[in-house]
Every structure is written in structure tokens, then in C-alpha cells.
Amino acid sequence: NAGVTQTPKFQVLKTGQSMTLQCAQDMNHNSMYWYRQDPGMGLRLIYYSASEGTTDKGEVPNGYNVSRLNKREFSLRLESAAPSQTSVYFCASSDPGGTGYTFGSGTRLTVV
Amino acid sequence: EDKVVQSPLSLVVHEGDTVTLNCSYEVTNFRSLLWYKQEKKAPTFLFMLTSSGIEKKSGRLSSILDKKELFSILNITATQTGDSAVYLCAVASGTYKYIFGTGTRLKVLA
Numbered sequence: 001n002a003g004v005t006q007t008p009k010f011q012v013l014k015t016g017q018s019m020t021l022q023c024a025q026d027m028n029h030n031s032m033y034w035y036r037q038d039p040g041m042g043l044r045l046i047y048y049s050a051s052e053g054t055t056d057k058g059e060v061p062n063g064y065n066v067s068r069l070n071k072r073e074f075s076l077r078l079e080s081a082a083p084s085q086t087s088v089y090f091c092a093s094s095d096p097g098g099t100g101y102t103f104g105s106g107t108r109l110t111v112v
Numbered sequence: 113e114d115k116v117v118q119s120p121l122s123l124v125v126h127e128g129d130t131v132t133l134n135c136s137y138e139v140t141n142f143r144s145l146l147w148y149k150q151e152k153k154a155p156t157f158l159f160m161l162t163s164s165g166i167e168k169k170s171g172r173l174s175s176i177l178d179k180k181e182l183f184s185i186l187n188i189t190a191t192q193t194g195d196s197a198v199y200l201c202a203v204a205s206g207t208y209k210y211i212f213g214t215g216t217r218l219k220v221l222a
Contacts, residue, residue: 031208042214043155043200050208058209090154100146100202101210103154 003027006091006104013081013111021076021107023091031094032074033058033101034066036087043090049074081111114139116203118213126221129191133216135201136183143204145177145184150198150215158186158199191220 004025013019025032033048045058049068063085065077074093078085088108092101119134135145144162148155159168161177161184168175172191177184188195198215205211 033210035212040214043202043212045209048208056208100144100148100157100160100204101155102157105153 004091004093004102004104006089006107008107009105011107011109013078013109015082015111017081018077018079019081019109020078021089021091021109022073023075023104024073025091025093025102026072027093027095027102028071029093029095029102030071032068033092033094034064034074034076035090035092036060036085037090037106038087046076046089078109081109083111085109086111114203114205114211116201116211116213118199118201118216120216121214122217122219124219124221125191127192129220130187130189131191131218133186133188133199133201133218134183135185135213137201137203137211138182139203139205139211141206142179143206146202146204146210147175147184147186148200148202150200151196155200188218191218193220193222196220 007022030051034046035043044060047066049055052071067075091104094101116137146160147158159175164179172189175186198217200215201213202210
């Protein structure tokens with residue numbers, strides 16, 4: 001099925017551990033995004049990639065890094081996880097001429 | 113600072129009621145306003161609005177944008193339990209940036 005695929009769906013980390021969240025889209029979209037969603041805070045942009053080869057910081061980039069591996073894939077890395085990074089993470093893609101975002105199904109991350 | 117504010121934060125209604133959800137914004141370089149429905153997982157797209165005064169409709173849902181007063185409303189008529197969800201408003205600022213409101217949580221009781 002066409003869309004945005006995120007892995008893993010759930011993850012528990014200990015403080016200080018690292019991990020990479022993977023995201024791939026097969027809609028040939030140019031732009032990809034990582035958001036986190038916390039209760040009462042809405043969706044907040046972490047990083048985005050307007051096109052292959054470019055990445056830019058969003059609203060809450062501290063503690064994260066990203067890689068736009070190719071047009072399809074955009075990964076999010078936590079180098080040293082902290083409890084404040086406990087959240088639900090969504091990857092999304094879009095085409096500026098299209099109808100907003102298509103979201104992945106989310107990753108629920110807990111840092112203990 | 114760009115911001116999108118949704119109201120009410122939550123709403124409980126009975127099946128058959130009509131509801132109106134509000135979204136106001138202060139965003140530089142406005143490009144479009146989008147509504148999403150989020151149930152248990154990822155938000156799903158409902159509407160994209162770019163022009164004032166033109167109503168978009170999909171079944172029992174409709175939405176309109178007022179670019180002069182900087183707000184949009186989402187109406188749901190004859191609500192059903194399946195409409196229970198969080199409704200998110202997002203404003204596209206420039207080509208790549210989308211700013212989300214915190215959402216309105218709607219619960220429809222049978």
C-alpha cells in the first residue's frame with residue numbers, strides 16, 4: 001500500500017541509550033518531516049527535509065539528528081535518550097502542490 | 113511568533129448534534145489551512161483551504177476559511193459515534209513549514 005512507513009511502532013529505551021527511527025515513503029514526495037506529539041502540546045516539528053540532500057531544524061531540534069538517505073527515506077536519531085524525549089513520533093511527507101501531509105502510523109517511544 | 117489556536121479544547125455531544133470547531137491563526141507567509149482527524153493513530157487529511165469564503169464539503173463535514181479575520185471553522189452535522197476523535201488544524205507557512213494547533217477532542221455519545 002502506498003504511504004509512509006515508520007519503524008519501530010513501539011520502543012522503550014533507558015536514559016543515555018541511542019536509537020534511530022526509520023521512515024520511508026513511496027509517493028515520490030519531495031519533502032519529509034519528523035514531528036513529536038505530546039499531550040496538550042500538539043504536533044511539534046523536530047526536523048524537516050525540503051528535498052533530497054537538504055535538512056533543516058524545526059521547532060524542537062535539540063537532542064535529535066536526521067539523515068535524508070535518499071528521496072524515499074528520512075531517519076531520526078536520538079544519540080543519548082532522555083526522559084523528556086518520551087513521546088509519540090510521526091514521520092510525514094508532502095508535495096508542495098498536493099494536499100498537505102501524509103503521516104506514518106507513529107512510534108511510541110518511552111525513555112526510562 | 114507563529115501560532116495556531118483551536119477551541120474548544122474538548123467537546124462532548126450526543127449523536128445527531130451539530131458541532132462547530134474553531135481555528136484561529138497568526139502566521140507569517142500564510143499559504144493554506146488544513147484540517148485533520150486523528151483517532152488512535154496518525155492524523156488523516158480532511159480539508160485544505162486556501163481561499164476565503166469558499167466552503168469545502170465532504171459528507172457531513174464542511175469547512176470555511178476567513179483570511180481577513182484569520183480563522184477557520186469545521187462543522188460536523190448529524191454527529192455519529194465514529195466522529196469521536198481529535199481534530200487538528202494546521203497552517204502552512206511558506207513552502208515547507210506547517211504549524212499545528214493542539215487540537216479539539218470531540219466525543220460523541222450514543
